[in-house]
Amino acid sequence: MALHDRDTVRHQFDDCVFADRDLTRPVHKYRFPQEGTLPRDAFQLVSDELMLDGNARQNLATFCQTWEEPELLALMALSINKNLIDQDEYPQTAEIERRCVHMMADLWNAPDAVNTVGTSAIGSSEACMLAGMAAKWRWRAKRRAAGKSADNPNMVCGPVQVVWHKFARYWDIEMREVPMSHGHYAMDPASMLERVDENTIMVVPTLGVTYTGAYEPVKDMSDALDRLQAETGLDIDIHVDGASGGFLAPFCAPDVAFDFRLPRVKSISASGHKFGLAPLGVGWVHVNYLGGDMPVFQINFSRPAGQIIASYYNFLRLGHEGYRRIHMASYDIGQYLAAEIVKAGPFELLCDSDPNTGIPTVTWRIREGEDPGYTLFDLADRLRGRGWQVPAYTLTGTASDIAVQRILVRLGVSRDMASLLLDDFRDAVAHFSRHPVTVSMTKEESGGFSHL
DSSP: OOOOOHHHHHHHHHOOGGGSGGGSSOOOSSSOOSSOOOHHHHHHHHHHHHTTSOOGGGBOSOOSOOOOOHHHHHHHHHTTTOBTTOTTTOHHHHHHHHHHHHHHHHHTTOTTGGGOOEEEESSHHHHHHHHHHHHHHHHHHHHHHTTOOOSOOEEEESSOOHHHHHHHHHTTOEEEEOOOBTTBOSOOHHHHHTTOOTTEEEEEOBBSOTTTOBBOOHHHHHHHHHHHHHHHOOOOOEEEEOTTGGGTHHHHOTTSOOSTTSTTEEEEEEETTTTTOOOSSOEEEEESOOSSOOSOOOSOSSOBSHHHHHHHHHHHHHHHHHHHHHHHHHHHHHHHHHHHHHHHSSEEEEEEOOTTTBSSEEEEEEOTTOOOSSOHHHHHHHHHTTTOBOOEEEOOGGGTTOEEEEEEOOTTOOHHHHHHHHHHHHHHHHHHHHSOOSSOOOTTTTOOOOOO
């Protein structure tokens, strides 16, 4: 056994990572380092920087999941080096993805769930791109079969998240977006019918409008398009953007018809890492009719498999009843917040966490005609001082003069957390009553990402 001079290794007994050479000198932030460093030092450097991020649990702006069970995190670690797309090397992972696709088809009442066309995606944004591309192909095939031009496709939607603006630009589609106006914050059948024509590749109702959280009435729009076809022969498909509601309505509002029970609904997309409860990086899309054979219905090639494994774990772990119980708890906490927020100041609710009309969201504005001496941007900034991200932002269209504020309630937001938030909310309102704002914060200055 080799002997070591104690003086040679003395520093190893007393050493502290913060006294090590690499942590007592500046680190290059924008130039590639010439030399490496010890694993523990690199870990400490990176983890120290991450401390400056906000607390994800207090981020009430995000729709995304911010809490996971330890068992799920362990499965993510087991899957970190699995490439989902390499089905030859990881056949069981591919089988698990297929099982999830069929489970989602069953959840959304696909008429032929055994032979469903669907896939996982990086998130609901990629899922939207895939569904929109399929809609364009179907429309183009029908137009060419009829000997008509396929040069000017358009889509009709309400106030949508930015992904649809990207889709319209990337795939050269005219977007006919129903603008918001005072008292009208979503697309309805009448505003939809004003915009559709023979070049409309799809109508896109949103199950959980990003600005307010409200569901757009999918069935009412489907019925209106049925009547339009009976009167004019015009046959227009629906894609449902179920980014949030697709994992909520089946469990908490099963009578809300938005899915493949409506024959006019040809595709549905949803985000698995929102109310699907998986870690960031997974979405789902189902296309009832693709319009041609396509062996791989995805954009990406190399993809991590962990989020798919995590989704499968959640499906098995929770089942229908588990999802219902978790999401109803979020709705209940949202209703508690809604009831208390309107008591705290001159606030009017736009969304009150009702499972039949929207996602578990509380959205409010300052009542028209009221001037409490502060704005919602001031409130948002004040709450950030306590770590809460409760975004304030303006609506669109002719309602762009209306500022609103929004709380997203999801798994990990407990009743106790809601009470702590309300305490800080009331304190912020009281602060501004004692110290009226002379120059209010602007939307840009108040910070906070609103996920619009």
